[in-house]
Amino acid sequence: MEYGLQLYSVRDITGKEMGRALKEVAAMGYKFVEFAGFFGIPAAEIRAMLDEYGLEVSGTHTGWQEVADNFEATVAYHKAIGNKNIIVPGADLNCQAKIDAFVEMANKFQPMLAAEGIAFGYHNHSHEFHPNADGSMIHAQLELRTNLEFEIDTYWAFNAKVDPIQILERLQNRIRVIHLKDGDEAGHGFALGEGKAPVAAVREKAIEMGIRMVVESETLQPDGLSEVKRCIDYLKTLDA
Numbered sequence: 001m002e003y004g005l006q007l008y009s010v011r012d013i014t015g016k017e018m019g020r021a022l023k024e025v026a027a028m029g030y031k032f033v034e035f036a037g038f039f040g041i042p043a044a045e046i047r048a049m050l051d052e053y054g055l056e057v058s059g060t061h062t063g064w065q066e067v068a069d070n071f072e073a074t075v076a077y078h079k080a081i082g083n084k085n086i087i088v089p090g091a092d093l094n095c096q097a098k099i100d101a102f103v104e105m106a107n108k109f110q111p112m113l114a115a116e117g118i119a120f121g122y123h124n125h126s127h128e129f130h131p132n133a134d135g136s137m138i139h140a141q142l143e144l145r146t147n148l149e150f151e152i153d154t155y156w157a158f159n160a161k162v163d164p165i166q167i168l169e170r171l172q173n174r175i176r177v178i179h180l181k182d183g184d185e186a187g188h189g190f191a192l193g194e195g196k197a198p199v200a201a202v203r204e205k206a207i208e209m210g211i212r213m214v215v216e217s218e219t220l221q222p223d224g225l226s227e228v229k230r231c232i233d234y235l236k237t238l239d240a
Contacts, residue, residue, distance in 0.1 A: 001207065001239050003029070003232060004058045006179065006216040008036035010224030015039050019049050024225050026053040028232050034177075034214050035060040035081075036089070043080035050081065058177055058212055059085035059151070061123065064102070067109050075116050085176065086113060087121040087151045093128070096136040106146045119176065121149035126160035126187070149174050153216070155181035155189070158197045165198070165205050177212040178202070180235075189218045191227050193234035200238055 005025050007014050014021045018041055022033065033055050038046060050057060060083055066074050067086065078086060093099045110120040128138040142148055150171055154164035156179075168175060180202060182195035192199050192215065206213050215231050 001213075001235070002031040003180070003235055004032035004034055004177075004212060004214040005030040005228055006034045006036060006061070006214050008061070009215065009217045009228050009231075011036065012220050012224045018046075021225075022049050022053050022055060025228060026055050028229055029236070030055070030215070030228075030232060032056040032058040032212075032214075034058050034087075035083075037061075038077075043077045046081045057081055057083045058214060059083065059087050059121070061089035062086045064088045064091060064105060064109075067113070067120070068105055071109065071112065075113070075118065078118060079116070084117055085119045085121065085149075087123050087149075089123050090125055091122075093138045094132050095134050096132075099136055099138060099141050103141065103145045106142075106148050110147050119149050121151050121176075123151040123179070124153050125156045129157070129160040129162050143171070143174075149176060151175070151177055151179060151214075153179040153181060154199075154202045155179065155183050155195075155197045155216075159183065159185065159187055164202050168202075168205055168209060168211065172209055172211075175209075175211055177214055178206055179216045180206070180213045181216045181218075191217050191219075191221070191234070192231040193237075194230070199234075203235070203238060 010021045091102055093102055113120045131137055157164040157167055182192045182197045182199050183189040184196045217227050217231050221227055
């Protein structure tokens with residue numbers, strides 16, 4: 001199996017040592033990466049590092065403001081690094097008015113990005129599956145009112161008491177990649193195989209459905225590289 005890594009997992013080094021981060025995770029066996037910021041590094045340098053270490057970019061976590069405020073430059077950068085999947089990592093959507101504004105933005109820029117060969121997606125946490133104070137439901141409205149793709153963070157779905165397997169089945173036509181993540185019911189993250197989330201079952205379902213899996217593990221215990229090494233070692237035991 002091939003697995004990717006969300007580079008936020010190694011954020012303790014990416015800001016200063018992006019090249020080292022990419023080299024190390026490639027050596028561990030990760031085949032693609034999802035960026036969480038570029039730290040001012042020119043696109044040509046990012047692309048050269050990816051090529052040097054044999055990595056593909058499966059997507060990026062990019063704030064919607066970058067798309068809305070700097071559309072042409074954002075598209076040019078992502079094309080230069082070979083990215084075809086821009087994912088909003090989350091947004092302040094805590095009331096109906098904010099949801100409405102976000103939906104309007106998404107419905108403007110999603111077809112513009114599609115015309116450039118780039119998908120536009122949204123990454124969930126737990127709260128999108130629960131009602132806001134005004135009763136508005138974030139994820140349900142994004143599903144019904146936009147053509148956004150969804151990067152389902154399967155741990156946060158589990159934490160929200162949403163069955164990650166069921167949501168993968170329900171939204172399968174709008175999912176190209178998921179976050180494979182572990183943690184407990186209280187919102188504390190762990191390396192894969194060390195928490196309570198149904199990681200093995202989610203992995204099996206993703207394989208069945210042909211969905212790419214991006215590992216995310218956020219607690220830097222004792223540091224990012226050590227943690228993501230434990231994650232891929234666990235996945236290799238499942239592969240075996």
